[in-house]
Amino acid sequence: MLLLQKAQAVYTDALQAGHLTPIETRAEIIYQRNIAFSIKIAAHWQQRKAARHDTAQHAQVQHNPFLPFENALHVADIDPQHVCILNKFPVLQPHLLLISRTFEAQVSPLTLQNFQAAQCLMQQLGQEGILFYNAGPSAGASQPHRHMQWIPTPAYAGINPLEHADLLGPHFLAQPGLDAQALYLCYQQGLQQLDWQPGCAYNLLLSRDWLWMIPRRAAAWQHIAINSLGFIGSFFARNQLEADQLREFGFIQALQHVVGWHRSPIRKLDHHPEQ
Template identity: 35%
Template sequence: MFWTKAREVSQRAMENETLVPIASKAFYFESEGYRCFGHTLSDNIRKKPVAHFSDNPKAVRNPFLPYEKAMYVSEAGDDHVCILNKFPVITPHLLICTRQYAQQNQLLDLSDFTAWLMAFKFEPNVTPLPNESHDADDVLGFFNGGVMAGSSQPHRHMQVVKSQIPFEQAIANGELPFPHQLSLISELNPNKIHQGYLEMMSELHLLPEHDDGICKPYNLLLTKRWMLIVPRSVNQVGGMYANGINFSGRFVVKNEAQLQWLKQSGVLAFLGQCT
């Protein structure tokens, strides 16, 4: 239900240069038998502030509280708001943020899933933006649970883009060669999906072990068909960082040399080293 407004806000923000895309349009590359999507970082990446994490949320600037008005898309229920990612790789890139500060590395609750799933209702025949990737025919949600999982902000936010998923068959068939849990989805019911999330987190031993409520690091991918959770051990290998969207088969590289390194290393081998 957010996509028409998100396109309008994105178009306006690009025209007045408040939206700052940080990568090239998508290109294809082959690795380990998969046709993956790649993007190369642009000079705009220098405009993106470097995130600093602290146990005290008041110790660092929070871009979501308050959020930039030019990035506002819509309300997302009582406890969340939908805004644009100011520094996107794919446009539009939605962020479903909690209205009040909540920690990114604590368990997601039912209200988080209720708000997140609102972004899975979209209008398929809307004319795309001039710079929108041609592969935007599916809705993909992803969540980076902690710094080691690629999170750049400590304020809780779930992410949503439109993207084909190169690893679709490998994911749906349970063929990923690293630890993970997969749950098939028959309906976008927040209660059922949240309960499935808790069960998967338990199976992977990612639930909080201390009173601070902090989960072990993980990435979560969500589509209308399935939910995937992957535990994380490191946030980068060989100088290349990984976050949730990479587990769908989309990668952002610094330059041609890093792309060649990724192709030669193997995309699934790289992701496996991150788990």
Template identity: 30%
Template sequence: MSQSSLMQSVDARSASALASGALQPVQSEQIRIEQEGLPFVVRWVSSLAAKDASKPAAIPGGPRDPNFNPFLNPDPELTVGPLGDTHVAILNKFPLSVQHLVLACREFEEQLLPLTAADFTALARVMTEAGGLGLYNGGTAAGASQRHKHVQWIPSTDDNAGLALFSAGLPQDLPPLGVARHPALSMQHCFVRVHSGPGMAVEQAAANLQQAWEKGCAELGLQPGADRLMPPYNMLAGDGWMLLIPRSQEQYEGISLSAICFGGTLYTRTREQVDLVQQAGPLQVLAEVGFGRL
């Protein structure tokens, strides 16, 4: 798929999938919470219940295969097309925004294997055309719902998560691959300065992303074990930064937290969980699923 046609293909496939019902956009109510000068959005998403219902469970004719892999042979109605030889772009069936993409390996790989040049090239193919925010949930404890390796992408809009909310607390004169911590984040994390966006050559953007990831992993001690798998972590890339957060657990008081939550938008399944976030404060909720700051 050519760079120039990627977003056109995403929009065309989205329109078709919406019409057929294959795409099930989130339906949400939201509140805004400001904490330590940072603007957060908390969304109560009723359609997450539909996502829960779609997970392996009893269905007519017998139980669904618990090892069912939606990314190995993706639904044609949700498939945008190949991203080079190694990845495919798929519409997220339960999108958290318009154009929410899954960029999945075409062959099965474990989600917790280290990210590779191919993974970053797939992400760069999207970001060099459309900017936006790259997301990665490294393992179940980091909010991943599938073992099949994939990164995600959402566009930059006023309503979407992003790393711009942290900008005021980060040094803007930091050189490429410079590392910073944000004073409002009490969990272990690091921001790495990275340049990747519209107009840059895909190869250069991919190299920049991979170098930033390697730098952040080294800074945080995120290294594969004897089984070649990484410890759980989240990655966000956009707005001139990459953010990495080691994860200790998936949930806070039953609320699942994935990478997108560290971009300022938290999602809950019930109105009561919104109240929990409001009472604790988003920063404390995020801190509880990470590790204490070194």
């Protein structure tokens, strides 16, 4: 069974058993600068926010959902150091997480072993997709435990970094192919060329054709969170007002406002964690 087929079977079982909490949305496709942008608008966000607040009030300590992870979300063991699980709070399906078995800090540099696991995952999935990594809270990370994420390649055109990367500001773009050693060397080159320093957040996106790194100065534009997926043209809005604000201001302009280094140390997470 292909890993993707197994993930779909695990998703069905976990959903029926109540182990998943999908975020209900409706999608709009909006064209700006001849680029198709997708914005997913949440339904019932206030109710979900209230439920999360109640859960946080009862929590005594901040919980790491990856140590241990929920067995019902387990998809596959990738290697001795990494495991693939479902995202417990998916906006789309399938949405997979590649997590380290032991704690590795999300803000620390990726290792060759991380890229080896990423290569293995993408090869086993048997479908085109995007692997992405939010390195630090200012890049959209909500968990301090190392986790990469994978989604299928969006059906809409979206932002193609080979065509549109220069519109957004500073970045590093390479085409090393899907080879772990080459990816790791490109990643190190990207950190060097972007003058990365500890405490600097960034987004990393990886397809079979390219590796793309974007430095980040802020997690959001006008309180609208932007993670790695914003850079392929996929946005999330908590309500219609946020969606309208993004549309009116411009998606490219919103991305430009969050790109670039912010040199202060990465702050400790102060919000209720979610995957």
